[in-house]
């Protein structure tokens with residue numbers, strides 16, 4: 001089997017490296033030789049091991065019947081979308097690491113692959129090197145998946161861990177993550193939660209077998225999380241993590257991407273640095289957790305190579321997986337239920353009565369020398385919390401005082 005790689009960046013070059021270094025293992029698994037024939041990129045790489053394979057014209061891949069598997073590691077939608085579609089239409093299996101592509105055009109690309117008895121595979125698009133897509137369509141194929149909660153972005157998890165454990169600034173931690181090759185080309189995609197949003201959309205669609213419009217998923221990033229939040233979290237023996245969550249019930253789901261204050265008892269608490277962790281709850285299975293390197297060159301490339309082998313092993317037929325065009329409706333964020341961690345300006349003694357009057361019994365927290373305090377509510381629906389928070393905040397606003405400084409959902 002001949003393979004072409006489109007995009008010789010961090011992941012693409014990792015795929016070429018693994019095809020070379022693990023050649024014997026790959027032949028054993030695939031049952032035949034898997035040879036890299038072309039590397040498509042705008043640039044030349046004269047000093048690299050693939051120097052003689054670099055091409056600049058996509059048509060060479062599209063029109064070469066000897067290329068049976070195409071790897072897309074360019075990222076973005078243009079030209080990856082038209083190129084991937086053209087490859088499938090030309091009868092080639094496609095493997096991608098590109099969650100933006102899968103989240104935006106997965107339904108159509110899966111449909112083409114099905115019609116043409118090909119495979120469109122995207123293990124590397126979620127969780128980096130963690131096997132999660134294949135477990136969903138093979139190992140958990142008989143389960144009704146009810147809930148998925150994941151730390152799905154290595155960059156933000158790295159940043160939050162540095163802020164938590166080392167008191168690092170957001171900016172410095174982001175720079176380190178970028179230098180280590182974890183971040184997306186545009187860091188906004190990581191820190192504003194868009195990358196996690198696409199990943200939870202893909203996992204939800206995989207679990208439900210229906211199309212998910214990622215734009216319907218309420219998404220918040222981590223840019224508003226501060227060192228003060230971590231000081232309170234520390235008092236609670238907790239940390240702040242960016243969770244992508246979906247709860248599926250028949251043809252409907254609730255889903256969101258939000259920072260969550262979470263304690264040591266939560267299975268995802270210990271997932272630190274660039275690692276990702278994904279909890280899957282099935283109706284028969286109960287809970288299962290997937291853990292590993294969520295970003296980075298070789299872990300992600302390893303998942304791409306596993307998909308190449310899956311394509312080679314199933315070269316004559318389409319493996320049933322993915323989702324159809326039938327839509328899974330995503331409910332409003334107002335229906336999600338959490339506890340809420342809230343920071344308020346001023347002193348606890350002045351406002352404690354109003355807190356309990358509005359929110360019911362709450363757990364209070366204060367920091368030495370700080371002109372503010374915090375409280376943790378009981379569990380309630382987001383809509384209830386919003387209504388109570390507006391009513392609580394109103395007197396502060398009337399008096400031109402600060403009032404609520406921060407709100408973080410909590411699973412404690």
Ligand code: HSE
Nearest residue numbers: 153154155183184295
């Ligand atoms: N930027 C992504 C992350 C890369 O940090 O998780 C892996 O998808």
